[in-house]
Amino acid sequence: MKISVLGAGAWGTALAIQAARAGHEVCLWGRDAQAMTQMQASRRNQAYLPDSELPAALRLTADRREAIAHAAEGLTIIGTPMSGLRDTLAALPSTHRALWLCKGFEAGTGRLGHEIARELQPQMRVGVLSGPSFAQEVAAGRPTALVAASEDAELAQAAVDAFHGDRLRVYTSSDPVGVEVGGAVKNVMAIAVGVCDGLSGAAPDAPGLNARAALITRGLAEMLRLGLALGAKAETFMGLSGLGDLVLTATGDLSRNRRVGLMLAEGLALPQILARLGHVAEGVYSAPTVLARAREAGVEMPITEGMVALLDGRLRVGEAVEHLMGREARAE
Numbered sequence: 156m157k158i159s160v161l162g163a164g165a166w167g168t169a170l171a172i173q174a175a176r177a178g179h180e181v182c183l184w185g186r187d188a189q190a191m192t193q194m195q196a197s198r199r200n201q202a203y204l205p206d207s208e209l210p211a212a213l214r215l216t217a218d219r220r221e222a223i224a225h226a227a228e229g230l231t232i233i234g235t236p237m238s239g240l241r242d243t244l245a246a247l248p249s250t251h252r253a254l255w256l257c258k259g260f261e262a263g264t265g266r267l268g269h270e271i272a273r274e275l276q277p278q279m280r281v282g283v284l285s286g287p288s289f290a291q292e293v294a295a296g297r298p299t300a301l302v303a304a305s306e307d308a309e310l311a312q313a314a315v316d317a318f319h320g321d322r323l324r325v326y327t328s329s330d331p332v333g334v335e336v337g338g339a340v341k342n343v344m345a346i347a348v349g350v351c352d353g354l355s356g357a358a359p360d361a362p363g364l365n366a367r368a369a370l371i372t373r374g375l376a377e378m379l380r381l382g383l384a385l386g387a388k389a390e391t392f393m394g395l396s397g398l399g400d401l402v403l404t405a406t407g408d409l410s411r412n413r414r415v416g417l418m419l420a421e422g423l424a425l426p427q428i429l430a431r432l433g434h435v436a437e438g439v440y441s442a443p444t445v446l447a448r449a450r451e452a453g454v455e456m457p458i459t460e461g462m463v464a465l466l467d468g469r470l471r472v473g474e475a476v477e478h479l480m481g482r483e484a485r486a487e
Contacts, residue, residue, distance in 0.1 A: 157229030158317055159184065159222045161243055163191065163215075165203035165290035165434070166256050167234025172294050174317055175210040180229075182214040184222035191217040203434075207294035223247060230254070230313050232284070236435045237261055240268055244275050252280045252310050254303065258338030259437040260444035265451075267335040267385075280307045283331050284314055285338045286395040287403035289410075293323065300324040302395045304334035326395065333391030336382040340459070341401040342412045342438030343445055344374035347458050348405035349416020350465070350472060370458065371405055377456045381445070384452035412438040419465065420472055442466055 156179045160171040163185030171183040185191045194200055198209045209215075216222055223231070223246065233243050233255040240257055247253060255268050266274070272281045282305025293299050303314030303325055311327040319325040328334055348370050351362045378401065379392045391397055404410045415436050418428045429439070442463045449456040464470040 156180070156313075156317055157226050158182070158232065159226035159229070160232045160234050161219065161222060162234030162236075162239070162256075163187075163194070163200060163203075164234060164236075165200075166288075166293075167232065168200045168204050168209075169207070169290040169294040170232060170234065170256070170284075170318065171213055172204075172207060172210060173320070173323055175213040176296075177318070177320055179317060180214075180225075181212070182216060182222045182225040184216050184219055186217065186219070188217035191215050204291065204294050206291070219246065223251070226251065230317055232256065237268075237437060237440070241271050241275065244272055244279075244281075247276065247279065249276055249278045252313060254282045254284045254305070254310070254314055256284055257437070258285060258335070258342060259441040260339050260448060262440055262444060265444045265448050267332070267339065269331045269335060280310045281305065282307065282310050282314070283334050283338070284318075284325075285334050285400065287399040289403070289407060291409060296322045298322050298324075300326065300395055300399075302326045302328050302334060304328035304331040304396070306331065328391065328394070328396075330388045330391045332385055333382050333387030334396040336385060336387055337378055337392055337397040337400055339437075339441050340374075340378040340381060340445055341397075341404050342436070343442045343459050343462050344370065344378070344401055344438075345404040345410055345412035346416040346419070346436075346438045346442070346466075347374065347462050349410075349413040349418075350420050350475065351416070352413075353417040353420025354472065367406075371401060374405070374458055375401055377449075377454075377458055380454045381449050381452065381456065384454050385448070411436040415439060422472070425466060425468075438462075439466060 158174050159182045160167045161184045175181040195215050231253040237257040237259040286301035288299050303311040305311045315325045354361050355363050446459050446463050461475045465475040
């Protein structure tokens, strides 16, 4: 199969490596021509995956039109951040089959990926590839499971054909709404759990493992409520893109969103945190939009509300925890 991956960040590069190893004809596009030239020379993505060698057969280019043409009859994987999804979808011919990797709501419009695609490319066969996964582990060949979600069953199966193997299992879903909501909201919850873990042990009455378990559980409940309000299926949130991705992102040391929470607990300012990260932490940008969509749908999301206030500087870290733990008792 001919596969083009548009976006040479960590996740796009990892999947390009996986597909090339499986014997597919893969073209990886990156917008920075100098960086792509360096990748071609070193056969490594030094900025994002310095420890993973790029397969010799993996084609690299900084020409987006070349990469788009390569997958005209194959599969296009959009590996840009959420902020780049609209532009990339608009650049594709409507005859392409496309799956995106980004997780979140679009800033400004509040739209999920499938809503953007419906607006721009109503005839295109589209879907989302998501699940509990760190790019470093996929590139290293560590066992991982993903879910390809689309209302087009043949497209979801194409993702299985492209990436499924001994070390990467790909399952299919007909619920892209649920998969996208899970992928967006879990990033916000991971910041909250990072804050909780960062404060753990700071004082005798500081939050600990009990609080972490409560946050993850109630975070899943928030995710489910918003998902159902937006038309998702409840069972999706018990799967890879719901509970699975939430647990990984909230507890894994490779999680950028969790690291944001840990550094907030240290007392660092958000601009300083983002400068230290050097990569996108989607939860920071998604949190206000998640809250806006929840309010629009009449859904209560107190953890999200607390994280937005914390990121905005309207609450201090300790106040954010008190905000969550001080809520009135109610039936679960």
